[in-house]
Amino acid sequence: MHTYTPARLAQRGLSTLALAALVSGVGLQAALADSARYEIWALDQGTHKAHIYDQDLKEVARINFGAHGMEVPHMIDFSSDYRYAAVANVATGNIAVIRTEDYRVVDIIETGPRTHMAGFLPDDSAILVDVIGSPDVERDGKVVEVSSDLDNESFAIERELVIADDPAFQEREGEFNDVAAICHDTTADGSRAFITLGPDLDNGGLVVMDTESMTLDAVFSPNELQVNCGTMLTPDEQHMIVNGGGEATGLWYALDVDTLEVATSNVSQGIDAHGVRNVPNGDAIWMVNRASSDGVVIDAETLEIRDTIPDTGETPDILDFSPDSRYAFITLRGPNPVSMPHIAEGSTPGFSILDVETLEIVDIIQPAEGDESSDFHGIGVRVMD
Numbered sequence: 330m331h332t333y334t335p336a337r338l339a340q341r342g343l344s345t346l347a348l349a350a351l352v353s354g355v356g357l358q359a360a361l362a363d364s365a366r367y368e369i370w371a372l373d374q375g376t377h378k379a380h381i382y383d384q385d386l387k388e389v390a391r392i393n394f395g396a397h398g399m400e401v402p403h404m405i406d407f408s409s410d411y412r413y414a415a416v417a418n419v420a421t422g423n424i425a426v427i428r429t430e431d432y433r434v435v436d437i438i439e440t441g442p443r444t445h446m447a448g449f450l451p452d453d454s455a456i457l458v459d460v461i462g463s464p465d466v467e468r469d470g471k472v473v474e475v476s477s478d479l480d481n482e483s484f485a486i487e488r489e490l491v492i493a494d495d496p497a498f499q500e501r502e503g504e505f506n507d508v509a510a511i512c513h514d515t516t517a518d519g520s521r522a523f524i525t526l527g528p529d530l531d532n533g534g535l536v537v538m539d540t541e542s543m544t545l546d547a548v549f550s551p552n553e554l555q556v557n558c559g560t561m562l563t564p565d566e567q568h569m570i571v572n573g574g575g576e577a578t579g580l581w582y583a584l585d586v587d588t589l590e591v592a593t594s595n596v597s598q599g600i601d602a603h604g605v606r607n608v609p610n611g612d613a614i615w616m617v618n619r620a621s622s623d624g625v626v627i628d629a630e631t632l633e634i635r636d637t638i639p640d641t642g643e644t645p646d647i648l649d650f651s652p653d654s655r656y657a658f659i660t661l662r663g664p665n666p667v668s669m670p671h672i673a674e675g676s677t678p679g680f681s682i683l684d685v686e687t688l689e690i691v692d693i694i695q696p697a698e699g700d701e702s703s704d705f706h707g708i709g710v711r712v713m714d
Contacts, residue, residue: 365652366713368429370414371660371680372402373697375667375704379405379416380696381432384651386682388696390432394418397434399425401667404512404647404707406448411711413479415447415456419668424458424475426484429711436484440473445528446512450519450540453477455487457522457540459510468493470509472524472538490543492526492536497545504550507532514560514569516586521546523569523584527557528669530575537589547589554591555580558603564611564629568592572616574601576672579618581605583632593632599623601672604647608685610654617645617659620672626688638688642681644673649710650685657683661693663704678703 368389369382377395379402382388394402400420407414407429414427417440424447426436440447443461450457455474462469473489492498493508509532513524519540526534535554537547551557556573563570563583572581579597584590599618607614607629615638617624622645624638644662651658663678679695697703 367652368711368713369649369658369680370405370709370711371658371694371696371705372405372416372707373678373703374401374403374419374706375663375665375678375702376697376700377402378697382694386692386694392427392432392434394425394434397425397437399423399437402707403444403668404446405709406446407709407711408449408453408477408479409451410453410479411713413449414709414711415449416707417444417447417458419443419445419461422460424456426456426477426482428482435482438475438484438486440475440486441471442469443509445510447475448513448515449477450515451517452519453479455540456484457513457515459513459524461509461511461528468505468508470507470526472510472513472522472543474540474543488543490538490545492524492545495536495545497548498536501548501550504552505532505534506551511557512560514562515540516569517562517566521586523560523571523586525556525558525560525571525573526551530555530557530573530578533557533573535571554582556582559605559616561605561607561614562586563614563632564607568632570605570614570616570627572597572602572605574603574619576601576620578602579621581616595634598625598634598637604645604659606648606650606657608654609650609652612654615648615650615657617641617648619644619646619662619669636688638683640690641683642690642693643677644675645681646673646706647708649708651710652712654685656691657685658708658710659683660705660708662706663702665701666704668704668706678705680705680708 379392441460442463458473579602599621601620626636662675666673
């Protein structure tokens with residue numbers, strides 16, 4: 330979750346509103362969030378396009394990844410200042426770096442078979458990429474480090490860690506089946522990355538990587554942590570939420586980022602726990618269940634479930650929020666899903682919009698309505714000056 334820190338204000342230039350907030354003592358985060366313009370970037374992995382909407386739900390741009398030789402854009406993440414986006418493309422095994430101001434693809438980096446997720450480190454110095462690996466090669470899942478010089482738009486692979494080759498993993502390799510990197514989030518200082526394994530729950534588990542040395546600090550087998558999907562640092566930066574889901578399962582855990590102990594664990598009150606995201610105001614964490622089309626609201630302070638989301642729209646996947654915390658945007662899968670077939674099958678590909686206060690659907694947007702190949706997965710909200 331991006332926050333409006335003094336460093337980021339220095340990058341962006343202190344606005345009149347921000348200055349007034351500082352002088353008056355009004356909360357800076359709240360003042361800026363209430364006024365911030367934003368865009369919704371939704372990835373249709375079935376048609377290989379990104380559909381970009383403004384806050385009035387007008388489509389303002391499209392990015393055709395297929396025209397650049399990239400297929401199945403799966404996950405998206407923005408740099409801390411939102412000037413650039415990184416998109417992982419599963420079918421072509423690469424990531425795209427996009428300049429958000431003009432929606433231009435400025436670089437394509439080949440990272441490996443079934444590249445699943447790419448995320449900037451908090452200081453934007455690098456992009457960590459989670460790679461599932463080839464279906465024909467056992468235990469070739471890896472994490473790739475791509476250096477990131479945003480000012481010069483320069484990106485290059487620096488290092489990689491094949492998870493199964495790490496000594497900490499090899500000490501316990503008998504507790505694992507196949508090994509593939511799925512998703513990650515980092516601690517606030519970027520020193521540790523929590524990486525879920527999968528994609529099947531039987532191949533799940535978690536590894537914690539030291540980002541400076543690119544070695545593993547800890548390894549959790551699928552018998553210890555039944556996780557294979559979402560990761561989210563809590564708003565207080567003290568715990569990492571990780572979850573797991575399958576055809577009859579929805580689970581989540583909160584790990585202390587320092588001790589790596591499980592602070593709490595619970596069921597997701599649905600089937601196939603998947604996307605998880607902090608509400609920008611820091612009050613709560615939302616988690617959606619893909620197979621049961623519902624979700625839960627977790628109190629950010631107590632880490633207890635305080636509410637349920639009865640209807641997210643059919644087959645939800647990934648979610649994000651407007652910066653004022655009023656609306657949630659949740660991707661919905663299509664009738665011919667290109668990833669996780671059967672369990673991810675839906676009929677309204679696009680994204681739903683939920684009122685955060687009432688937990689009710691206010692709209693469903695289908696950019697490719699009627700296209701049987703449409704299948705939405707990743708989504709991100711770009712906050713603008």
